[in-house]
Amino acid sequence: MNYGVALFPSKPLQDLANSYRMRYDPHYTLIPPHVTLKEPFELEEQELPSVVKRVREIAKGVDPFPLEVYKVDTFYPVSNTLFFKIREHSALTELYEQLHTSPFKRNEKYSFVPHLTIGQNLSYDELSDNLGRLKMKQIQHEEIVDRIQLLYQLDNGSWTVYETFKLGKEE
């Protein structure tokens, strides 16, 4: 079964992201707008409890932090993806690092670029037609993130939340 770890921003930021995803992201209906903290990884059912425990520890070890979105950018030419760029923050980096440290596999393929995807699998023409205009857009939003989520993937490609983990120590 495929699992992943993500954070869902607030409704206003999700609504804003969806206004783009609707047109540019074929995953629009598969999962709400999110910041991926750990790409899909395979897990046997018997491994789940120890992974849940580890994600809970990681979440407890990182305090709630400000998430700041400040522009539209692309991974082109690596991929034809459009995203809201997220300001680097030590807490966000720490979450990502911990989720890619033993017992989890490292991500050898990419280094962490905090982002919220608003378009993907675009043709070169779609990307270049829109990129200039979108890069000019004034995007400025800041909010506090206080939770992350572990999700699993259904056969139709959509994602269901398995568990929420609050950041920082329990009240």
Add this chain to the structure above:
Amino acid sequence: MNYGVALFPSKPLQDLANSYRMRYDPHYTLIPPHVTLKEPFELEEQELPSVVKRVREIAKGVDPFPLEVYKVDTFYPVSNTLFFKIREHSALTELYEQLHTSPFKRNEKYSFVPHLTIGQNLSYDELSDNLGRLKMKQIQHEEIVDRIQLLYQLDNGSWTVYETFKLGKEE
């Protein structure tokens, strides 16, 4: 903002439900297959913490329980909805009752019929064409439910999980 409380069954039951929802449920892409415990209700942001606290208490007060699905049925003529009928269970009824007891509003409109929707807003012809065949289907599935979820609705009608609540006392 609209909130709701639901339980998501296991992946196998969700995949089975989606094989029907794909054809019969226009909400297919808005939310994964679920059992509604509390229909959408409006909440101001400042009311959220006390509601979260109350849902957490309710979840703690009910132990994990078996969820049994045993046939396809319909709410016709009240509504043209198709669903997997869920065997009544005191724990499930208790969750529903608590979520409709002060500070929450009672549901004056319907009494609780535990179900997992697989089709809705069907025309009379669609419903009657398929109902006989679906009612004959051998549906038999049982699993343990150990968590419920509080969700909120985005502007596009889709739902994001806000928080997971484990049933019973914390380990």
